[in-house]
Amino acid sequence: MKRIISQVTKELAQFRRDRLTLALAFLLPFATLLIFGFAIRLEAKDIPLVVQDFDRSYYSQTYIQRLFVTNQFTPIAWNDRQPIAQALDEGLAKAIVIIPHEFSRDIKGGKVGEIQVLVDGTDANNARVIKNSIKAFTNSFAQTQGLLPENPPIAARSRLWFNPGRQESLYIVPGVYAVVLWIFPSLLSAIAMVREKEKGTILQVYASSLSATELILGKSFAYLLIALMMGFCVMGAGALIFHLRFAGDPTPYLLTTPVYLWTAVMFGLLLGARSSNQNSAVQGVSIIGFLTSFLLSGFIYPLSNIPFPLSLLPNIVAARYYIDVTRDAFVRGTGWSSVWIDLLMIILLGAFYLHVTRKAMSRMQLNT
Amino acid sequence: MAFFTRFLNSPLWALVRKEVQQILRNKQLIVLLIFPPTIQLLVYGFALNPDVHYLKMGVVDYAQTIESREIVAAMTENQIFQVEQVLTSESQLARQVETGKVTAGMVIPPEFSRDLTQQKTAEIQVLLDGVDANTAGIANGYINQILQQYVLRRSNTTLPIETHVTFLYNQGLISSWFFVPGVMGLVLTLIGTISSAVIVVKEKDTGTLEQLLMTPAEAWEILLAKVVPMFVLLTGDVLLALSIGRGIFGLPFQGSFPLFMLLSGLYLFVGIGVGIMLATLCESQQQVVLTTFFINLPMVQLSGAIAPIETMPDFFRYLSLLNPLRHYITIIRGILLKGVGLEALWMHALALATIAIVVMAISTDRFRKQLS
Known part of the structure; x- marks a missing residue:
């Protein structure tokens, strides 16, 4: 010893x-x-995003405005004369949201409105998160515009244990x-x-x-x-x-x-x-x-x-x-x-x- | 011709021959150049997998109706959840989440089907293990999506606004395509700095550096003779890393091969330069290895090889602009996956070239000062 x-x-x-x-x-x-x-930090925040709005209507403008209210996406300005896919090529943006001409016409006419999204898939995990959050956002947008019932037929009440603030x-x-x-x-x-x-x-x-x-x-x-x-x-x-x-x-x-x-x-x-x-x-x-x-x-x-x-x-x-x-x-x-x-x-x-x-x-x- | 014979008689050529012979005789260095990069590429490539799938889920179904069973089945449909246990009470489920046996828990209340048929909102309780905040957040998103799809299918309607998502460059969303190029850069950084630092410091350690000074060779010739063979060997490592990436992980190669080799060569100079700089700061091999650790750790962490740069706090995001590895990884991801050329990557190439020149200038200067 x-x-x-x-x-x-x-x-x-x-x-x-x-x-x-x-x-x-x-x-x-x-x-x-x-x-x-x-x-x-693994959670995706402040994802650079380019929006191309061909519709320029009340619906499309509200959609864009609300999209950037959450801190998940940051708008990136893009010169319309250059091909838009270049924003992804150069890595300036991770996703592009395109709102077509007939967006508001379709919604008002009771048809299905369409949103096109191009996502940079190199970071597969992030790409999946971007897809899910744009989809979830679109649905909540539809809800606030009265296109989907305010109270869904089935709702999940989630509780996060141990770490409620994530x-x-x-x-x-x-x-x-x-x-x-x-x-x-x-x-x-x-x-x-x-x-x-x-x-x-x-x-x-x-x-x-x-x-x-x-x-x-x-x-x-x-x-x-x-x-x-x-x-x-x-x-x-x-x-x-x-x-x-x-x-x-x-x-x-x-x-x-x-x-x-x-x-x-x-x-x-x-x-x-x-x-x-x-x-x-x-x-x-x-x-x-x-x-x-x-x-x-x-x-x-x-x-x-x-x-x-x-x-x-x-x-x-x-x-x-x-x-x-x-x-x-x-x-x-x-x-x-x-x-x-x-x-x-x-x-x-x-x-x-x-x-x-x-x-x-x-x-x-x-x-x- | 005359120039050629003069070159063969120059001290530089003699030194290059000496270095090459020393390297070839140094079995350990050859082993160091082959095995660690291979193992690192394989382990990093396979272990870095952020996919959220087969999350363990515990279910308590108080309703026991067709609808509630359909919901449970829908959860497992996309391989995101895996119903681990069907439990009988909520407190049992709570215990399972508490101890980490299941990541998610779902409680379907007895009145579920009644509410559903009466057009009231039927509620489902979801418990998530929040320790891994990121996975919990993603899992929560999936649960909402699955429930919504179930509702649409049941009522036979479509959404008022459809979102069509197209993934560019990596349609199958294979995670390793993102991580493996990053790990290639990481491996080249580690091996480049350590091996060149060790080669220079060894000469100091054994005292043969003074002997070299007695010869008619200039300081720059001594250094150049060390850099050139090292550069050739490390180019072999670039090819090794690329073939593992292509052969084992099935990486695509969309862009130009010459551009890839050219910019990789540029990056090797950064690695060698950092190695020599560290060697001039240290006295022994042990110190070199510790200090390379000190440099490499932040360089790797702030490069986007492991965790994406976009999610870092602003301070670290701006700091990473000074990181050569960050630029190199962006470049190889661009060339391999996106198939873009200099028109999209010139800023990163320029940054890399600037850093290479600065690092090389500082390290040769320090080396020369130390010699005289």
Whole structure:
């Protein structure tokens, strides 16, 4: 035990001396939080739209006016002499609404009025949203003009749970915690492990009475302390800037976070122990860590959208379980009953990393 | 001819040969240039899928009539919802939404069919899991649409105003067509900056840079000899990314191939330039990798590769105009999907060229200063 503690103090002293890494270790997570938290917005708003009105009647003018009242679309002026499809070609607009000559005549004559819409389909998801919202808007327009009954025969009364204001930061920011607190702790511990190997100081460790397990535990606890500080800063900033508050019982979250951070540190040590040089270790951690915690964790899009066989991978991604815990703590607030399994999975993954690292270390000791 | 022999005897040619030999012997670099881009393209391409489909729905049907069953069937018709469980009580359903077992819940009240036949508004209660606000909003829109279509079908009428929607460039609305070009740009950025930074800093690390200075070669020759082979290798990565995009994700190629290669080449210079600039700032390989992380993260996030630019707050939207990756992704999406040429893309090409020149100028200047 005493040997582990002295190992921890040695690691921390070494870490403190490397100014650039120290600065990056605290600056990078903070910058990532800000960029992800502010710049990732999935809901389509302010979609640039060109309208061509051939009808110029009361109906068409009201239609256009109302269309831009909601903040979903922003009007883009277009010179009528140029072909209108060019607005989409040049990417100036995402959609074009064309109201034909006979629009109001048809409506007044009891025939079906037609609206033509051209949508830029490159961003398929957005295109679908644009289509749905223009259709929904047209119907509500018909309702206000008395063309459709004010009270529809069937109406859905929708209630949004947990997030009635549909604030997207409530979805993104707890996810950012999982990404940031996976990548940076593992990156730092991987660097520490490889540095020891590259500088040859690991041989001195082998020569000492320190066992492989003690070495790994010492390193991992040192970096766990650093990671905890990092986590404290990131989450403090998240609470201040994005107003995240605990929605229910905070204990699952407070207990899972150190376990998750330790698992991240172990993941870094594992890759550090297995790779021959610093460059490949850091590359490995940043690529694998980023791909798994960012893409295979359900951070942006639902995991159920990932096709088989890639869909099997998220089962062994710790970030995926941790995201469940953070979203539960800050948004859902259901507590232990739904997240105990996540904590269990993270513990299992951490134990597995520890086991593999220990194996790799003892093999290295024999070989040198 | 005389010029040619002079070139072969010049220090530049000797340096180029040295770099090429070093690169060929460096197995790790070759591996770095092939595997990470391939894996990244595949994982990003398959995992970035925003489609809203097969959302799990729980249903409580108190009415148990033909109409209520028709409504439940209509919900699953378009593969948007998948009725996971038919429950017997509202509180059970509430529990399922609470724990995230289902994304949407629908409660059809007992008086549903009576209201419908008596021409009163028949109400359906819908519960949505709002944690993922975006999906919840889209799901809500779909539910209203499905109900409306059901009503129209039942009363055998049409809408007073029809909206005809045509999708340009991507009629089938395949999401990967949007994401894969973005990921191609992302992969080229990561690999371009890291590999060129590592190559330059390695010479500093091992101290061989001083030895190079003893030779009659000028600073610009040392740098050019490094850039040229790197550029050729990275062009190989452009082709690799393009063939994965075409072969595995079935991307179309509507535009001009020479224009694509020309502008991709321009973008590679930006990547290499950023890499060299970082290398002049750092002392060791470890620092280089960390600082490239620092640069690449915002560059990728603010490029529209993953989340669309239009939805970002104004500040980030304007900031992204300075981002070369943003322009490059707009360009390749334009060439591949829309089939447009310089007449539509000239602004982005110009921005890219300006950034390339500025970055290259700064990095060569810093490199030269460091040498002397």
